[in-house]
Amino acid sequence: MRPAPVKLIIFDCDGTLVDSQHGIVAAMADAFGAEGLAPPTRDRVVGVVGLSLEIAVQRLVPDGGDLARVARMTEAYKAAFAARRRRADHSEPLYDGVRATLERLAARDDVRLGIATGNSRRGVAAVLEREGLARFFATVQTADTHPSKPHPSMVVAAMDETGALPADTVMIGDTTYDIEMACGAGAGAIGVSWGYHPADALRAAGARHVSADCAELERALEAMMFGELAS
DSSP: OOOOOOEEEEEOSBTTTBOOHHHHHHHHHHHHHHTTOOOOOHHHHHHHBTBOHHHHHHHHSTTTTOHHHHHHHHHHHHHHHHHHHTSTTOOOOBOTTHHHHHHHHHTOTTEEEEEEOSSOHHHHHHHHHHHTOGGGEEEEEOTTSSOOTTSTHHHHHHHHHHTOOGGGEEEEESSHHHHHHHHHTTOEEEEETTSSSOHHHHHHHTOSEEESSHHHHHHHHIIIIISTTOO
16 A cells, blocks of 8 residues: 655744744844844844845845945844743743644654754754754754755755655744745745734735634644645
């Protein structure tokens, strides 16, 4: 008997699995302050979450064409975020229901889980280790070895690594960059509305569903990957 095809479910990290916005916004303010610049607003910062860091900084800097300044600010952000992560009052919690959803999905024999994130491998490894989640993920793709989202490279690599086909793959994310990345790779996409981009924008980018909580996300996955919509 031919084995059942692998179902690959890929998650974004920041804004989808973990609520890291406070640390991101504060570290970006630190990076801007190091250059004597006024910090960008929260809305502008969360609007670029998901992009590779250097591209995100470039979009936020008033003279984004000054590559030397962008490089300095990128390194300043990394240092500031790492320092804040070591503070006792640092908060980067999982969103409600995420752990239980991952546990249920990982328990299925026909499912492989993955991560595709604009974060660095060191950054996402720190999150997974802290939360005890590393064991759930068969593939982890990061900005260290891929072009920035929405380039489809991370999704394509995750499919190659797990043997999943585009028709059996779905990307879950909170930004239009996640949705566009999935569509570019020929995979399905589900948006989550608890992150950084509005639901209407996620739908316009190509999300087949936008979930308001993890229970709704699991129902959407059941229909899209295992139920009547799977074909």
